[in-house]
Amino acid sequence: MRNLLDRELQQLNGEILRMGGLVEESVEQTIIALRELDANLAQSVIAKDDLIDSMESRIEKHCLNLFALQQPLAGDLRLIGASLKMLTDLERIADHASDIAELSLRLVGSPAGTVPADVFVMADKTRKMLRSSLDAFIHQDLEAARQVCDDDDEVDDLFNSLILDRVNAIKADPRKVEVSIDIMFIVKYLERMGDHATNIAEWVTYNVTGQHGHMQHPEQHPERDRLIGEPD
Amino acid sequence: MQTGSDRKVKIAVRGLDLFYGDFQALKSIDMDVAANKVTALIGPSGCGKSTFLKTLNRMNDLVENVRITGSVQLDGEEIYKDVDVVDLRKRVGMVFQKPNPFPMSIYENVAYGPKIHGIRKKADLDEIVEHSLRAAALWDEVCDRLHKSALGISGGQQQRLCIARTLATEPEVLLMDEPTSALDPISTLKIEDLCESLKQDYTILIVTHNMQQAGRISDKTAFFLLGDLVEFGSTEQIFNKPKEMKTERYITGRFG
Ligand SMILES: Nc1ncnc2c1ncn2[C@@H]1O[C@H](COP(=O)(O)OP(=O)(O)OP(=O)(O)O)[C@@H](O)[C@H]1O
Ligand SMILES: [Mg+2]
Numbered sequence A: 001m002r003n004l005l006d007r008e009l010q011q012l013n014g015e016i017l018r019m020g021g022l023v024e025e026s027v028e029q030t031i032i033a034l035r036e037l038d039a040n041l042a043q044s045v046i047a048k049d050d051l052i053d054s055m056e057s058r059i060e061k062h063c064l065n066l067f068a069l070q071q072p073l074a075g076d077l078r079l080i081g082a083s084l085k086m087l088t089d090l091e092r093i094a095d096h097a098s099d100i101a102e103l104s105l106r107l108v109g110s111p112a113g114t115v116p117a118d119v120f121v122m123a124d125k126t127r128k129m130l131r132s133s134l135d136a137f138i139h140q141d142l143e144a145a146r147q148v149c150d151d152d153d154e155v156d157d158l159f160n161s162l163i164l165d166r167v168n169a170i171k172a173d174p175r176k177v178e179v180s181i182d183i184m185f186i187v188k189y190l191e192r193m194g195d196h197a198t199n200i201a202e203w204v205t206y207n208v209t210g211q212h213g214h215m216q217h218p219e220q221h222p223e224r225d226r227l228i229g230e231p232d
Numbered sequence B: 001m002q003t004g005s006d007r008k009v010k011i012a013v014r015g016l017d018l019f020y021g022d023f024q025a026l027k028s029i030d031m032d033v034a035a036n037k038v039t040a041l042i043g044p045s046g047c048g049k050s051t052f053l054k055t056l057n058r059m060n061d062l063v064e065n066v067r068i069t070g071s072v073q074l075d076g077e078e079i080y081k082d083v084d085v086v087d088l089r090k091r092v093g094m095v096f097q098k099p100n101p102f103p104m105s106i107y108e109n110v111a112y113g114p115k116i117h118g119i120r121k122k123a124d125l126d127e128i129v130e131h132s133l134r135a136a137a138l139w140d141e142v143c144d145r146l147h148k149s150a151l152g153i154s155g156g157q158q159q160r161l162c163i164a165r166t167l168a169t170e171p172e173v174l175l176m177d178e179p180t181s182a183l184d185p186i187s188t189l190k191i192e193d194l195c196e197s198l199k200q201d202y203t204i205l206i207v208t209h210n211m212q213q214a215g216r217i218s219d220k221t222a223f224f225l226l227g228d229l230v231e232f233g234s235t236e237q238i239f240n241k242p243k244e245m246k247t248e249r250y251i252t253g254r255f256g
Helices: A003-036 A039-070 A074-107 A117-139 A142-172 A174-209 A222-228 B049-055 B085-091 B106-116 B122-135 B139-145 B155-168 B185-198 B211-217 B235-240 B245-251
Strands: B009-020 B023-034 B038-042 B066-074 B092-095 B173-177 B203-207 B220-225 B228-234
Touching: A003 A039, A003 A074, A003 A117, A039 A074, A074 A174, A074 B235, A074 B245, A117 A142, A117 A174, A142 A174, B009 B049, B023 B049, B023 B203, B023 B228, B038 B049, B038 B211, B049 B173, B049 B203, B085 B092, B092 B155, B106 B122, B106 B155, B122 B139, B122 B155, B122 B185, B139 B155, B155 B173, B155 B185, B185 B203, B185 B211, B211 B235, B220 B235, B220 B245, B228 B235, B228 B245, B235 B245
Parallel strands: B038 B203, B038 B220, B092 B173, B173 B203
Antiparallel strands: B009 B023, B009 B066, B220 B228
């Protein structure tokens, strides 16, 4: 029964995972491009963004068609609804990977050690969050989803300390202002990627439980907020 | 078993068993039907939806070999003990799956019930007929041919006529057994809109095989299976995240 819908759902699942795989690849490559200040790799991340965008609109259309033609309910409804929302998060992560690639291009030629080591610690954690959120989706694993949300707190802490670190660097040597601002943007994009991975984990939770609780902890960062305004 | 908990309960069903001879068609049903809400009854063919609906205005009394135990209270009164059947049927009206207009004029169809209940003055009857036809969203389509045969209007119009006929006796509860199963989407939507507007004054129970319809019009949904009330909850909850696997399988079309 409902073989047709089941086939469609499987196909949708496959499409999301393929897109997830591409986004992961972009994130990995953008981190390498930043570490090596590799212009070619950065360019290829930027180029891939168009492909990911078109995948997003294709899958989005597929979801809307399933709503219109299959009128899904209960578990089917949640799966398609969650997929549709996750898509946006995946696409945003890819956008930010491409944003970081563009900043890497600006940093090409700077001396070694320009990008602080903690940026890579943060980047690595963010990449792992994305990986875990996709795993949570594949296995519909609540525990894994929970873990992603916990990891987001660590990423946020790194974000805060890196921003303060840059502020101090600028104060110490105003000639470093431009580079520091680029790095602040990179750090901000990484932090947003973590938030989007958390959203994905939250959609997995919704799909499994029917409840979409925001699991991100409403934290207060008065120092950061004073410096850079409210996070969006 | 949940009974649901709404502020005002119009019909309280407790431990309702119904047997057709040896066959048990309803098994210990508990349900609180909320006043001024639309309650949808869903479930596969033969699960007991129509049987349940008919116990609420004692239509099953007419069936041979039927045995009913348990309690059904309408506003706190036991309908199988304290209430006169004629009075009960006036308070709890029913619209059947197939439109069944009487072979008489549109006007007479609607005036029939009020006449039986003793209303004779033409002006009063005129008013009831117009009011009921308007409430059933049919007035504009038939006001210029009220004295033509009811059999000459379309199926969707006939169904709304049957609703008007039921409304004319001013019931408190409206039972509808698949009222739109034979109707086109426009007539269906008219009847659905009707449910929405009628619930200010009536308590409505509707049997439907159309999940989307149950979703569109009902506040609460009851899922029946083989004579059991498997799950009863808010329509939103049932169609988003049913608690019972059986409900999930039924509403997502993966039964059997
Ligand atoms: N008068 C009767 N005598 C004996 N058995 C009956 C009678 N009416 C109904 N039944 C049986 O009781 C069970 C419930 O029937 P009911 O008509 O309530 O089902 P339903 O849920 O309304 O189905 P459908 O969706 O097909 O209208 C069925 O197994 C049916 O065969
Ligand atoms: Mg029936």
